[in-house]
Amino acid sequence: MTTDILAGVRARIVAALDAAHPGLPPEVRARVDVSVARDPAHGELATNAAMVSAKAAGRKPADLAAALVAGLAGDALIALAAPAGPGFVNLTLHPAVWRAQLPTILRAGEAYGDNAAGQGVRVNVEYVSANPTGPMTVAHARGAVTGDALANLLAKSGFAVTKEFYINDAGNQVQALAWAAYWRYLEALGTTLTEDAFAAAVPGGLQYRGAYLVDVGAALARARGDTLAGPGLTVADPASWLDEVRDFTMAEMLASIHADLDQLGVHQDVFSSERALLASGEVERTIARLADKQLVYRGTLEPPKGKLPDDWEPREQTLFRSTAFGDDVDRPLKKSDGSNTYFANDIGYHAAKAARGAALLIDVWGADHGGYVKRMQAAVNALGDARLEVVLCQIVHVLKGGQPVRMSKRAGTYVTLADLLDEVGRDAVRFTMLTRKSDAQMEFDLDAAVSQTRENPVFYVQYAHARCRSVLRAAAARLDGADLADVGLDSLVHETELALMRRLASWPRTVEAAALAREPHRIAFFLYDLAGDFHTLWNRGRDDAALRFLRDDDLAGTLASVALVAATAVVIRSGLAVMGVDPVEEMR
């Protein structure tokens, strides 16, 4: 049978239902659910089978429930089945069923929880995708952690996952960045120009004034001396330096982003450059495909409702008919200077990802791009060779001492990822970022993230693992080479032990549900609950010597308890691996 006990029980319920009332339609059988009961008075599990099929069967829920109960008598897994409430059937399994999961877990190791829900579907998860114009911020950190954990989760659930980073290196902002770096370059050389005087010479003004470009300017000065500057360290003709400075700066920025991601433990498979994409002609080919479908036209958009921008005037543009695919208005593909909009390039990019084989595209974006979702999905649907889902990450407010943190040495107004890592470390960043649904705003409390209390999920879960490892180290001598996957487990009878085993058994279903919902935060909450079950059992051992894991007078019982501890450690590691957090062996 499957390693998912709940799925196994469900199969038996459906079989019993078929026996009780043959011929129920598949869509009714599909609604049969087996869930973990909240209230112990309701048994361990409950099924809604009788209620969901009552109407189709033309029978009262209570009658069906009674028939189900009769049909389940003598079942190998189910010790107790009882009709209850409006038509539930409450179930209690033989304790041996839960115990039997322990060797399964120990043999599977961290692969426990792997499932086939993804059916090998090729999915491309794109995340971070920062403009390479400045340091990574907390906002990027949330997207990075969310995307990375989601990719891990999907891989564990049987999807064929590619992790991707899109480099937006083709827009106007890259030119602006080059100008800003050029200013730091002149500064490094000792120019007498003031920043304001320089800014006056920049087309569109000096946009990036953050100190993070100081090092770039200095590096450029070391590499090229004053050869890129005009006479007297003034601004030379951009034609003579702009491309070189741009490429140099871009390389430096990307190196910085890579370093930050590396520190965060994020390692993506593919880095795609917008410039390279443009050069490849993929964008134009993709737009041509849309044009072939009669979805590209010259037209004039209605003015937006409500407050108009001051300079709004009707203008004919090249538009994509995104309204045909659920968007609110059609969207421009060309700027007035004839170059592509970002949207046009992004259409080409998504087509490229699909062309590489992905049937499912998942983009992890900041909430400020929420207005962009419909048009991008419209474009992907119009092309018809993949499906696009978007996971939006809401903003993160960083708190310290209960006060918002806004200042950063490097970026000026944003808390950088590097600052965050310095402050609390990789594991706390990754875990804490996953303690909220991605589409809910979150407050990241720096003090809480490093506190050693139950309030801090990172600590609480790591501590549980460290305790497991501590017990296992102490037990090593007594094991005497025994295979924990092969020891007698009959001594595991206490309700606290059963509760822990039930939690361990629900890990595969948790993984699958989280993957299908694209909600990696559920893993964090599962681990927190699991840690709670384990700590509770540990604490029981203080009062009740019979519940201590290591018992001098009971070797067989000790082996069973140690197997339970080992399985707990395995599941914690399996969960932390999804989150990209390293388990600790001991607390310091």
Place this chain on the structure above:
RNA sequence: GCGCCCUUAGCUCAGAUGGAUAGAGCAGCAGCCUUCUAAGCUGCUGGUCGCUGGUUCGAGUCCAGCAGGGCGCGCCA
């Protein structure tokens, strides 16, 4: 004005495909305790699930409307 997201205990938040008396941590209250190296532990208290309608045997969950908060709204990316 339009679109998307959010609103659950005093606070911070969980609640997969609709299921029974809505959960956890913190705070508060009451006991206990100095540990199988380890965060002290156990229990209790605390809720009109923003509001109003609707669908359903059954709604925190689905639908409609309203209120409050956030984000976005033609050639920025």
